Amino acid sequence: MNIVADLILAGALVAVWLTAGLLADALPSARSASHLRRRSGLLTVLVVAGAAVFVAIPLVTGLMPGKSAAPAAALAPAVPALIVLTTGLRRITQVWRGAGAFATAPQTPVPPALRAAAAHPMLLVPLQVTGLATLIGLPIAAGWVEVPGADLAGIAITVVGVAVLAIGIRAGLRHSRLSLQALAPIGRHRPRVPIDR
Secondary structure, eight states, X not given: OOHHHHHHHHHHHHHHHHHXXXXXXXXXXXXXXXXXXXXXXXXXXXXXXXXXXXXXXXXXXXXSSSOOSHHHHTTTTHHHHHHIIIIIHHHHHHHHHHHHTTTTSTTOOOOHHHHHHHTOHHHHHHHHHHHHHHHHHHHHXXXXXOSSSOHHHHHHHHHHHHHHHHHHHHHHHHHHHHHHHXXXXXXXXXXXXXXXX
């Protein structure tokens, strides 16, 4: 068992997906449309790099002699990463295109609707959950936790489950607040239009 190679592979997974999760959290707070476009473009690159690391893990471990714990370490973040690749990546692309509409005026403040789209829970939550789930893989790759049936793995999954719930609630509240700012105030009375006589 090559623990150093397993830790390098698991560490690469953690570095890419944790960075993507942190960048996704900062996405709605972009100062301008060009800043939002740069952030969403970088986030797309990180998601593609994270998917490439997932593909590289079985290839690299297949070339190494002996048993490897890296594929088992990559199982926990695999499900949220699939959600990111199927729904989150499409939402990131929509934000990137929306911010690109302001290319002729790059210092334009981010419109409230675009800021709300950048804070959508289906964009933020899977990315942040994937980043947290990769942390579970480090003790597995180091050989400290045996999978399946380890008590420590059950505790780690419970802690991540509570964190997922907290992230989901926070993202939902944030999106609701930003969505309300995107709506135009609707009054009870219609403005009177002068009639020419």
